[in-house]
Amino acid sequence: MKKNILEVCFSPSFGGLELHMKDLTKALGLKAVINKKSKLKEMFIEENIPFFEMKRYSFFKLAKVIDEHNIDVVHINWTKDIPVVILAKLFSKKKPKVVQTRNMHMTRFKDDFYHKFLYKNISTIVGISAKVSEQLHKFIPADIRPNIVTWYSGVDKPYIIDEKTKIELKNKHSLGDEFLVCNVARVEFTKGTHIVLEAVQKLRENGINAKAIIVGPANNKEYYDNLVKKYTKDIFTGFSKIANSYIQISNCFVLATDNETFGMAIMDAMRCGTCVLGSDSGGPLESITHMQTGLHFKTMDSDDLYKKLKLIYEDENLRSKLALAAQEKADKEYDLSTQFEKMREILQSV
Numbered sequence: 001m002k003k004n005i006l007e008v009c010f011s012p013s014f015g016g017l018e019l020h021m022k023d024l025t026k027a028l029g030l031k032a033v034i035n036k037k038s039k040l041k042e043m044f045i046e047e048n049i050p051f052f053e054m055k056r057y058s059f060f061k062l063a064k065v066i067d068e069h070n071i072d073v074v075h076i077n078w079t080k081d082i083p084v085v086i087l088a089k090l091f092s093k094k095k096p097k098v099v100q101t102r103n104m105h106m107t108r109f110k111d112d113f114y115h116k117f118l119y120k121n122i123s124t125i126v127g128i129s130a131k132v133s134e135q136l137h138k139f140i141p142a143d144i145r146p147n148i149v150t151w152y153s154g155v156d157k158p159y160i161i162d163e164k165t166k167i168e169l170k171n172k173h174s175l176g177d178e179f180l181v182c183n184v185a186r187v188e189f190t191k192g193t194h195i196v197l198e199a200v201q202k203l204r205e206n207g208i209n210a211k212a213i214i215v216g217p218a219n220n221k222e223y224y225d226n227l228v229k230k231y232t233k234d235i236f237t238g239f240s241k242i243a244n245s246y247i248q249i250s251n252c253f254v255l256a257t258d259n260e261t262f263g264m265a266i267m268d269a270m271r272c273g274t275c276v277l278g279s280d281s282g283g284p285l286e287s288i289t290h291m292q293t294g295l296h297f298k299t300m301d302s303d304d305l306y307k308k309l310k311l312i313y314e315d316e317n318l319r320s321k322l323a324l325a326a327q328e329k330a331d332k333e334y335d336l337s338t339q340f341e342k343m344r345e346i347l348q349s350v
Contacts, residue, residue, distance in 0.1 A: 003072035005347050006065070006096070007032040008085055010056040011078040014039035015186075016264055017103055020153065021077050025049055027340045031069060033062060062088035066096055073347050075099045086121045097123040097350045101151070102132055104261055105282070109139040122146045123350050126343075128153060129262045129283050149346055154339035155267045157331070158244045166249050169242075173235050175249075179203065179210040179313050182250035182274070184243045184265045185257065187227070187236075188219035192256025192279070197231045198302035199254075199309055204233070208313055211235060213250055215243050247272045252312055252319065255284055258300055263287060270294075270330035275323040277308055287334075293326040 007030050009021040018040050025032040032051045034040050044051045054061045066074065066088060074096050076085050085098055102125050109115065119140060124147040127133030133150040140146075161169075170176070181200050185191040196212055203210040212234040218224030228236050237246065243265075247253055253269035255278040262283035269276045270287075276294040278284025288294035295312070298304040312319040 003348055003350075004070050005030050005073045005075060006069070006071045008062070008074055008076050008081055009033075009038070009040070009078055010035045010081050010084065012037050012039065012056075017077050019043075022047075022049065023336070024340055024343065025051075027337065028344050030075075031065075031071070033065060057084055059084045059087035059091060063092040066092040066094050070094065071096045073097045073099060073350050075101070075347055077101045077103060079104065082118050082122070086118055089121060099124045099126065099347060099350055100146075101126040101128065102136060103128055105132060105259060106135040106139050109141070111141065116141070116144050119144045119146060124149055124346070126151045126346060129286050131282060131286065132261055151343060151346060152334065152339060153262065153264060153267075154334040154336040155264060155271060155330075156336045158248075158268060158272050160272070161245050161248055165245070169245055169249055173213075175211070175235075177209070179208060179309075180213055180250040180252075181210060181309060182213045182215065182247050182253045182269070183256065184215040184247065184253070184268070185255070186216050186219040187214060187224045189223060190258050191216075191219075192258060192300060193223075193227060195256045195300055195302045195305060196254050197227060197234060199305035200234065201231065202302065202306040203309055203313070206310070208310070210309075210313070213237065213246050215240050215246050244268055244272055247274050250274060252277060252309065254305065254309075255279065256300075256305070257282070260284060266294075267330055267334040270326040271334070273323050273327045275312055275319045276326055277305070277312075288326070292322070293329050294322050 007025045011018055012035050022040055026049050034051055034053055036053045036055050052065055074085055100122055126149050127136055130150055133148050136148050183196045187193045200210050200212040214236045217239040247269050252275040255263050255266050259282045266276055266287050278288050279299040280296040281299045290296045295308045297308045
């Protein structure tokens with residue numbers, strides 16, 4: 001029997017987690033509840049996605065929605081939504097199952113009555129990588145641990161721009177035949193933006209005509225401004241709706257986060273057919289097989305990143321081989337529609 005599923009996200013922010021929730025809701029035709037102050041609201045309206053809106057701690061209203069719409073499963077992505085959803089579950093007549101997708105690493109478990117109470121009321125936790133699932137098994141006590149499932153997200157097949165568009169985009173930034181290194185992420189210390197820029201600077205210092213293309217908004221204005229001031233030869237686009245186009249005009253893509261859970265941008269780059277490099281920690285250890293579908297470099301080590309960039313600069317055949325293998329892997333394993341259907345199966349099986 002088909003179960004009624006409710007997506008809940010009270011996060012007021014506007015990032016990958018929130019956009020993922022919106023896309024999943026739309027793709028699977030689910031009902032959704034969002035924060036009254038959510039930055040997602042405008043997108044839900046623009047894309048004609050039905051939704052309920054309420055204040056973040058409105059567990060009575062949420063319980064009412066659960067009962068009025070005969071909800072069997074409530075799915076959450078934001079960890080901070082756990083308390084309000086559990087209260088709504090307990091106050092509802094329907095008593096739906098609660099499923100959480102864990103998007104962040106777990107480094108500890110607060111072993112107190114409150115947290116044990118919350119986790120006892122969660123049926124399933126979906127880890128977005130094998131590493132996250134391993135952490136869930138390690139830190140949540142066995143007697144209260146929900147069912148743990150591993151699921152990988154995905155990305156849409158990118159629109160591949162033609163050569164004319166590539167030339168126009170390069171001309172916009174006065175680019176010629178430089179070796180282009182792209183990074184798509186919020187610009188902040190933990191994302192390793194400075195590591196990418198330091199490595200590209202070392203390429204230049206060693207006679208390689210290289211530029212970094214940094215695509216993403218400033219998470220810390222002082223950090224961002226200092227980088228812009230220091231690395232005047234590199235390109236900072238800020239937030240861009242054409243991030244995939246920047247990836248496609250680049251010779252390689254770097255994810256330099258200190259401990260990424262998985263890394264959606266790597267999937268985008270792989271599906272774009274661009275050679276990928278990632279830190280040797282967290283998600284990139286799963287998404288990239290070193291020297292087969294990309295390269296790993298030592299986390300937060302610009303010297304090692306420089307060496308890996310120099311390697312693929314000097315060996316174009318290797319770069320092309322890695323890019324093709326990565327694209328084939330991503331098309332097979334990280335297709336968004338396919339992965340969303342797998343999520344539907346998980347939610348329906350609870």
